[in-house]
Amino acid sequence: MKKLLLSALIAVSAISATYAQDSTRTRQHRPRLTAEQRAERSSAALAEKLSLSAEQKKKIYNIELDRTKRLQTTLQSQEDRNAKSEERKALMQDTKSKIDAVLTTEQRTKLQSLRAEQRDKMRKHAEAAKGKRKFKKSEITSPVSGS
Helix, strand or coil: CCCHHHHHHHHHHHHHHHHCCCCCCCCCCCCCCCCHHHHHHHHHHHHHHHCHHHHHHHHHHHHHHHHHHHHHHHHHHCHHHHHHHHHHHHHHHHHHHHHHHHHHHHHHHHHHHHHHHHHHHHHHHHHHHHHHHHCCCCCCCCCCCCC
16 A cells, blocks of 8 residues: 555656646746837837838937837836826827838838738737637626625
C-alpha cells in the first residue's frame, strides 16, 4: 500500500513539474517602449506605407510624440473611465487632423483606405471574440446593492 501511494505521489509530482516549467504556454513580456520609441515606430510605419518625405516624417514624428506623451498622462490620471475615454477620443481626432494636414491628397486618400482596412479587421476580430465569450453582455447582471 505504501509503495502504491508513493509511486502515485511521484507520478503526480513529475507531471506537475513538467507543466510548471513550460515556457511556451506563458506569454512573453515585452519591454515597455518609451514615448520616443513608440513615436519613431509609428512614424516609420507611416513613412513606409505612404512614402513620406524626410520633412513629412519629421513632422509626423513630432505629432506622434506629442500624442504618446499626452496619452500617457491621460492614462495615468485619476479620472473615471468615461472621462479617460472621451479624452482619448478627442486626442485621436486631434492627431488625425494634424497628420492629415501634413499629407498630400494622394497620401491622405491612401491613409483613409488603410484606416478603413484596419477598422474592418478590428470589427472581424471583435465578432470572432464575441463568439468565444462565456457570457454575453446581456446575460451579465450587476450585483444588487443595499442588501
